[in-house]
Amino acid sequence: MVEYPVQIHEKAQSSSSKERVKAIGYINNNIRRFDGIISVWEDLHSLTQDEDKRVRSSVIVVLRAIFADLPDKNEAWRDLHRLTQDGEGSIRRDAADALGWTFVFISDKDEAWEVLHRLTQDEDKYVRRGATVALGKIFADVPDKDEAWGDLHRLTQDKDKQVRCGAVGALGRVFALAPDKDEAWRDLHRLTQDKNKTVRWGAAYALGVVFAGVPDKDEAREDLHRLTQDEDKNVRWIATNALGVAMGVFNSYYDFLFGK
Numbered sequence: 001m002v003e004y005p006v007q008i009h010e011k012a013q014s015s016s017s018k019e020r021v022k023a024i025g026y027i028n029n030n031i032r033r034f035d036g037i038i039s040v041w042e043d044l045h046s047l048t049q050d051e052d053k054r055v056r057s058s059v060i061v062v063l064r065a066i067f068a069d070l071p072d073k074n075e076a077w078r079d080l081h082r083l084t085q086d087g088e089g090s091i092r093r094d095a096a097d098a099l100g101w102t103f104v105f106i107s108d109k110d111e112a113w114e115v116l117h118r119l120t121q122d123e124d125k126y127v128r129r130g131a132t133v134a135l136g137k138i139f140a141d142v143p144d145k146d147e148a149w150g151d152l153h154r155l156t157q158d159k160d161k162q163v164r165c166g167a168v169g170a171l172g173r174v175f176a177l178a179p180d181k182d183e184a185w186r187d188l189h190r191l192t193q194d195k196n197k198t199v200r201w202g203a204a205y206a207l208g209v210v211f212a213g214v215p216d217k218d219e220a221r222e223d224l225h226r227l228t229q230d231e232d233k234n235v236r237w238i239a240t241n242a243l244g245v246a247m248g249v250f251n252s253y254y255d256f257l258f259g260k
Contacts, residue, residue: 001035012043017052022057031066038071040054048079053088055093060091064098077106084115089124096127100134104141113142120151125160132163136170139177149179156187161196168199172206185215192223195234204235208242221246 011023024047027040034040042126047059060083063076070076080102096119099112106112116138119131132155135148142148152174155167168191171184178184188210193204204227207220214220224246227239 002033004034004039009039009043014048017050017055020047020050020052020055021058024062025056028058028062028065031062036068037066041072041076042071045075045079047084050208053086053091056083056086056088056091057094060098062096064101067098067102073105074107077102077108077112081111082113084119088121089127092119092122092124092127093130095119096122096130096134099131100137103134103138109141109143113144113148120155125158125163128155128158128160129162129166132166132170136166136173139170139174145177146179149174149184153183154189156191161194161199164191164194164196164199165202167191168194168202168206172202172209173212175206175210181213181215185220188214189219189223192227197230197235200227200230200232200235201238203227204239204242208245209236211242211246217246 003220008023008026014020014023014133027044030044031037031040044059044062047055048063050056050059052173063080067073067076080095080098083091084099086092086095096116099116099166103109103112103116109161116131116134119127120135122128122131132152135152139145139148152167152170156171158164158167168188171188171191175184175188188203188206191199194200204224207224208212211217211220221243224239228236228243229236230236230239
């Protein structure tokens with residue numbers, strides 16, 4: 001373990017935003033080596049309020065990585081909460097993503113959930129996408145699963161393809177926990193026919209993961225058969241593998257893709 005370098009502290013306080021970003025990068029790469037985190041956190045806490053959006057974005061990356069080890073998680077949560085309301089959409093997006101990693105460590109889960117719920121309705125499509133991905137990660141810990149499911153159901157119909165892509169990935173993660181499996185299946189079935197190839201790719205992958213829990217396996221097999229003839233080669237490849245799972249050719253989707 002080493003002491004937090006004075007020169008990095010000085011860079012974190014520099015009048016140059018480039019130097020401040022460099023300091024944050026150093027902290028991010030070496031945080032586990034520092035003897036004590038309080039002095040480091042004091043700099044990071046200050047930088048979450050930096051006037052330069054590149055600095056605030058860089059701090060969020062570190063905050064996400066070290067949140068579990070911070071001595072004052074409540075203060076860290078207040079900083080992250082403030083960043084979810086930032087005027088820059090890119091910062092709100094990064095903060096939404098960070099929520100997916102830190103939610104489990106936040107003491108006030110009701111407040112944290114309300115923040116993420118709000119972000120799923122953000123006017124910025126990239127923020128909605130980040131919130132959608134986060135929702136898939138934290139669904140099991142959300143205090144109001146009916147509201148969370150309502151959000152995810154709505155996001156599967158979002159006008160933006162990137163949001164729908166995030167939603168189909170989240171759907172694959174939370175399918176077993178969905179309060180309404182029939183509705184969850186209808187959403188996934190619809191997404192297998194999405195006009196965007198990346199969404200169809202995600203739907204084929206999700207089907208391979210959740211097939212055992214699908215209420216209408218005959219319809220699911222038909223979807224996979226159709227996707228094996230998709231115009232996009234990546235969709236065809238994933239659908240073929242998923243169909244192998246559905247037909248019992250492979251015991252595990254992940255075993256097939258990555259080896260035992």
